[in-house]
Amino acid sequence: MDDLIITAAISGAETTKAHNPHVPYTIDEMADAAYKAVQAGASIIHLHAREDDGTPTQDKTRYEAIIKAIRKRCGDVIIQPSTGGAVGMSREERVQVADLPIEMATLDCGTLNFGGDAIFVNTENDIIYFANRLYGKNIYPELECFEKGHIDMVMRLHKKGIIKKPMHFSFVLGVVGGMTGEARDFHFMRESIPKDATYSVVGIGKYEFSLAELAIKDGGHVRVGLEDNIYLEKGVLAEGNHALVEKVVAMAAKHGRSIATPKKAREILKMEAFDDAHIL
Numbered sequence: 642m643d644d645l646i647i648t649a650a651i652s653g654a655e656t657t658k659a660h661n662p663h664v665p666y667t668i669d670e671m672a673d674a675a676y677k678a679v680q681a682g683a684s685i686i687h688l689h690a691r692e693d694d695g696t697p698t699q700d701k702t703r704y705e706a707i708i709k710a711i712r713k714r715c716g717d718v719i720i721q722p723s724t725g726g727a728v729g730m731s732r733e734e735r736v737q738v739a740d741l742p743i744e745m746a747t748l749d750c751g752t753l754n755f756g757g758d759a760i761f762v763n764t765e766n767d768i769i770y771f772a773n774r775l776y777g778k779n780i781y782p783e784l785e786c787f788e789k790g791h792i793d794m795v796m797r798l799h800k801k802g803i804i805k806k807p808m809h810f811s812f813v814l815g816v817v818g819g820m821t822g823e824a825r826d827f828h829f830m831r832e833s834i835p836k837d838a839t840y841s842v843v844g845i846g847k848y849e850f851s852l853a854e855l856a857i858k859d860g861g862h863v864r865v866g867l868e869d870n871i872y873l874e875k876g877v878l879a880e881g882n883h884a885l886v887e888k889v890v891a892m893a894a895k896h897g898r899s900i901a902t903p904k905k906a907r908e909i910l911k912m913e914a915f916d917d918a919h920i921l
């Protein structure tokens with residue numbers, strides 16, 4: 642099996658310090674959280690920018706400052722800004738990160754309810770727009786699919802030549818309003834992607850570690866982080882993103898999976914064409 646790629650989703654847009662005081666907001670906090678996650682074994686940092694007071698922002702100047710700070714502390718780690726931003730942001734706000742010299746970014750592949758009155762809107766035309774902007778800048782899209790219909794959308798857009806190979810999916814399961822993250826959900830998603838695609842599981846809340854174990858055993862990859870889950874175990878807050886990464890590393894050791902370096906992760910994801918010229 643390939644080495645295990647661990648992505649750390651260090652900040653998110655919705656989780657706050659009121660949920661877990663270790664959610665990073667400032668540039669220094671972001672760089673520190675990323676550094677500790679990388680030291681623990683993460684090879685990709687999934688990133689949402691925040692203002693110092695925690696307000697989510699897609700402002701490219703803020704992203705640039707955070708990315709530079711992370712790059713300084715974390716060497717060649719893969720930095721994956723989100724184009725999802727926060728619920729309610731416009732296309733133009735969200736897409737700003739595509740103007741930065743980055744090698745990878747999130748592409749959300751469908752709309753879903755997001756709890757309460759919130760709807761995370763990604764229409765077909767939004768997806769086409771984001772895909773064209775990312776590929777146009779030679780940025781590798783991480784295909785976030787929150788349910789099976791989103792995979793169908795990817796395949797439809799692939800047939801039209803809009804979404805291209807190599808394909809790396811993230812199965813984001815357990816969002817309130819989306820698909821749950823039970824084993825049967827994982828298997829359904831897993832069986833629905835092309836044989837030559839790679840994937841990570843993104844288990845929200847209580848699904849974080851059960852999905853991680855399924856993926857580790859299956860040869861897939863894993864994302865953890867305070868964006869997705871604030872607990873190390875039931876009722877115990879994680880003392881930072883690195884604690885969640887450490888738990889996955891221990892799980893991987895139990896199952897005999899080695900951990901991918903950033904260089905190895907680029908090979909596994911076939912990112913050669915999205916080369917270092919993009920790294921800020």
Ligand code: KMH
Nearest residue numbers: 654723725726727728747
């Ligand atoms: N914050 C959510 C609305 C992404 O990173 O692109 C969207 C999200 C997905 O987290």
Ligand code: ZN
Nearest residue numbers: 653723725868
């Ligand atoms: Zn995200």
